[in-house]
Amino acid sequence: MKIQDHSILVAEDDLTSRTALQLTLKKWGYAPLIAEDGEAAWEILQDETPPRLLILDWMMPRLHGIDLLRRIRSNKLESSFYIIMLTTRDSTEDIIEGLDAGADDYLTKPFNPGELRARVNVGFRVLGLQATLEKRIRELQKAVEHIQTLQGILPICSFCKKIRNDTGYWDQVESYIAKHSGTRFSHGICPDCLERHYPDFADEVRGQ
Structure with missing residues (x-):
């Protein structure tokens, strides 16, 4: 006020x-x-x-x-x-x-x-x-509300892994979490996905 x-x-x-x-x-x-x-x-x-x-x-x-x-x-x-x-x-x-x-x-x-x-x-x-x-x-009350939202049960697509937001639309996981917590994401590749999508490069990495 x-x-x-x-x-x-x-x-x-x-x-x-x-x-x-x-x-x-x-x-x-x-x-x-x-x-x-x-x-x-x-x-x-x-x-x-x-x-x-x-x-x-x-x-x-x-x-x-x-x-x-x-x-x-x-x-x-x-x-x-x-x-x-x-x-x-x-x-x-x-x-x-x-x-x-x-x-x-x-x-x-x-x-x-x-x-x-x-x-x-x-x-x-x-x-x-x-x-x-x-x-x-x-600000603290708003932060608590966001945390409670993230701790609740979230509808997530079994195929594309998008999350349904409060208005009924579907967001990417990182987009949804960023909106509700202020978290910033950096992207990488986990070992399993590296093996699945880049097997040749995965062999090189293991060899190192």
Whole structure:
């Protein structure tokens, strides 16, 4: 799944804070998508390619950021998200509650631009690592499927030794195996075939 490198969802009901976040993120080259409450943010996340990095205010109308966070984590959405909670609540208990609910990071208001930029950079770095891991997992799953195919019973012609593939067509043995395993073949002649097809040369070879 491709990460939208410049897209960030900002859910903030306070106009001043929302504008500051929007202008700051744009200045750094990001493309913030703005939601004025939790429900609006949830609607944005239903898009086919939603932002993967989210900045959520804790207290919002209709749906608080902490409740939106819990909804995201409990719904097992196809996309993985890096979520930064933004709030004036900075007690140890609040921080623990936010992290327990599924937040990846925590930023207090009024935010420090340098701290925000550092945390956003960390978020995208983590998302990049997750995307790489997901790609490797898909590649391994595909490799396992190919191995399982090769380990199964394969229909093979008794005369020409072609193998019937998954679509019903017949492939040469080396062509079929190459498609399903990436194996490259080099061709030679075994001693029995050398004797059968080139008996004179076979005698010379034995004589050596």
